[in-house]
Amino acid sequence: MSGNRVALIGSGCWGSAIAKIVGLNVMNQPDVFEKEVLMYVYEEIIDGAKLTDIINLEHENVKYLPDIKISPNVIAVPDVVQACTNADILIFVLPHQFVKETCEKMASAVKPGALGLSLIKGFVLTEGEGIQLVSNIIKNTLDIETAVLMGANLATEVASEMFCETTIACHNPEYHGILSKLFQTPYFRVKVIENVAGVEACGALKNVVGIGAGIVDGLGFGDNTKAAVIRLGLMEMMKFTKVFLESDDISVFFESCGIADLVATCHGGRNRLLGEAVVKSMKYICHSSYFEPFCLSRLFSAAAFSYNHSSRHMMFQVLYSHHMAKNSCLVFTYFIYE
Amino acid sequence: MSGNRVALIGSGCWGSAIAKIVGLNVMNQPDVFEKEVLMYVYEEIIDGAKLTDIINLEHENVKYLPDIKISPNVIAVPDVVQACTNADILIFVLPHQFVKETCEKMASAVKPGALGLSLIKGFVLTEGEGIQLVSNIIKNTLDIETAVLMGANLATEVASEMFCETTIACHNPEYHGILSKLFQTPYFRVKVIENVAGVEACGALKNVVGIGAGIVDGLGFGDNTKAAVIRLGLMEMMKFTKVFLESDDISVFFESCGIADLVATCHGGRNRLLGEAVVKSMKYICHSSYFEPFCLSRLFSAAAFSYNHSSRHMMFQVLYSHHMAKNSCLVFTYFIYE
Numbered sequence: 001m002s003g004n005r006v007a008l009i010g011s012g013c014w015g016s017a018i019a020k021i022v023g024l025n026v027m028n029q030p031d032v033f034e035k036e037v038l039m040y041v042y043e044e045i046i047d048g049a050k051l052t053d054i055i056n057l058e059h060e061n062v063k064y065l066p067d068i069k070i071s072p073n074v075i076a077v078p079d080v081v082q083a084c085t086n087a088d089i090l091i092f093v094l095p096h097q098f099v100k101e102t103c104e105k106m107a108s109a110v111k112p113g114a115l116g117l118s119l120i121k122g123f124v125l126t127e128g129e130g131i132q133l134v135s136n137i138i139k140n141t142l143d144i145e146t147a148v149l150m151g152a153n154l155a156t157e158v159a160s161e162m163f164c165e166t167t168i169a170c171h172n173p174e175y176h177g178i179l180s181k182l183f184q185t186p187y188f189r190v191k192v193i194e195n196v197a198g199v200e201a202c203g204a205l206k207n208v209v210g211i212g213a214g215i216v217d218g219l220g221f222g223d224n225t226k227a228a229v230i231r232l233g234l235m236e237m238m239k240f241t242k243v244f245l246e247s248d249d250i251s252v253f254f255e256s257c258g259i260a261d262l263v264a265t266c267h268g269g270r271n272r273l274l275g276e277a278v279v280k281s282m283k284y285i286c287h288s289s290y291f292e293p294f295c296l297s298r299l300f301s302a303a304a305f306s307y308n309h310s311s312r313h314m315m316f317q318v319l320y321s322h323h324m325a326k327n328s329c330l331v332f333t334y335f336i337y338e
Numbered sequence: 339m340s341g342n343r344v345a346l347i348g349s350g351c352w353g354s355a356i357a358k359i360v361g362l363n364v365m366n367q368p369d370v371f372e373k374e375v376l377m378y379v380y381e382e383i384i385d386g387a388k389l390t391d392i393i394n395l396e397h398e399n400v401k402y403l404p405d406i407k408i409s410p411n412v413i414a415v416p417d418v419v420q421a422c423t424n425a426d427i428l429i430f431v432l433p434h435q436f437v438k439e440t441c442e443k444m445a446s447a448v449k450p451g452a453l454g455l456s457l458i459k460g461f462v463l464t465e466g467e468g469i470q471l472v473s474n475i476i477k478n479t480l481d482i483e484t485a486v487l488m489g490a491n492l493a494t495e496v497a498s499e500m501f502c503e504t505t506i507a508c509h510n511p512e513y514h515g516i517l518s519k520l521f522q523t524p525y526f527r528v529k530v531i532e533n534v535a536g537v538e539a540c541g542a543l544k545n546v547v548g549i550g551a552g553i554v555d556g557l558g559f560g561d562n563t564k565a566a567v568i569r570l571g572l573m574e575m576m577k578f579t580k581v582f583l584e585s586d587d588i589s590v591f592f593e594s595c596g597i598a599d600l601v602a603t604c605h606g607g608r609n610r611l612l613g614e615a616v617v618k619s620m621k622y623i624c625h626s627s628y629f630e631p632f633c634l635s636r637l638f639s640a641a642a643f644s645y646n647h648s649s650r651h652m653m654f655q656v657l658y659s660h661h662m663a664k665n666s667c668l669v670f671t672y673f674i675y676e
Binding site: 157160225228 | 490492495503527559561562569594601602606607
């Protein structure tokens, strides 16, 4: 096991935080990995200079993760085909809406037998095909085994080396060791399991509950109410997994990708901010311009609504309420308990 | 099922919040309950007047829960024997260190066949007998069936009618209906289950994790780290339950008394404040005067330490660290992952 070449596909805030970890781990384990890590960067001009040039000169993504140094063996390139050519491990960390077209560009260049790894939290809505797992899009477009990495990993805190855990899931146990070696650090603790779909669903669904938690905050409720929404949200996530993934494996919810990510999202995530903003602005969430990047919630709500119309699905009620008033929190809770 | 007489043994902040709920529920269900609820109040003099007189005149516990009205059918009495005589349901909500002596005073007056219900979160250390469940002390001293009520129920939020859930556990399913009728309101949602020891252990153990969460806050770590501590704490709670209660029933951790109370405690509870204060004061927790009321943590830590000395028991390491420095958070996490 040596000479594994790693490539990063994406370089936003989370991508840059991960580049810092992966860059150092690759450099420190020359018996396992090739030293150079190519990182695909969507080219932008910052103060007259190319972002790729800035990253390669200053070893810092000044736009998306300022003040955090990335090790110099991570090389930014603006061409995704160049980035992925010859790579044995492809780490995907870009907005979910760009995954399919990026994979299609890469398809002819990707090495047969390469391993994909998705760090993208969310589902993808494909025209006429409903909701899909991001890992399935990567796997099917590139014809490669695809793993996922999810956890309570707010990017700026990871970049600042505040302790956290993460969960990696890969069907093939032969890859578990190398994935652990690629990501584990003293402050970023890795657990590798096999349930890819379960881990990926956790990473997507917790955002819906995060919006609910933000609504609770916006309405001025306290820690009891928020804890109830988190608990009920966890129950909804389990139910969703059971129905749509046909999985009874609840152990995944005890990993970092489950309860820990849910708690972190409900307290520090941007979906929580969205929920709070919606209440405070008194706009309907479906009219909010904030909402477009978070289409997951709409999908989940619609899906939940379609499979059991009669009761128990709180988020639909909350998100689509036409009376976002003080008592809407109670409205959805009645809904659950009916 | 009628004429059930209810008594409250205790009247602090949580006792007064519960008196508000129980008083109204009893009054509104005359087919099930006797109207009058006697509440045992440890007599104190407030501005020259007896606290019992103030409560009975103003229907407010001005010392422990000011600005919250209790319905007038709740009558404060300073004599615990008077309070419990003829009662069919005895609700215990007083500090755990007074439970045994209070029960001994009541023993000859309690109606045979009465039902006890403990709202007390914590274990009791009895000289020479180790840790005991509060419900067992009540049950054994009074020779009555004893249920428990635990959940994400920060008292002042409950008193302000912010939505939350609670878990009641009673071995005998025949009591489930009446317990639900006694406590459920639109803002305080009751689920009744049978696992008394499991629910009670949740209510006690989450305080230990709450201290850990406070330490994380005091050290300036973020949401990722706190989420990791909550998750790892939950795993510790499960392990404790498995070893000491010999129970494999993890469903209790999905109720309000489990994950919800844990999350609320780690964000809004006084044990979190304790943990934070310890770090900020740089005192050792075992020397802190704050610590005496929270002896649970010491017990739990010692217990955890004794049953598995070698690894994985983070709270001992955190609480007894002689170097409460910036990196102690990392110290305990290494400890876990070894």
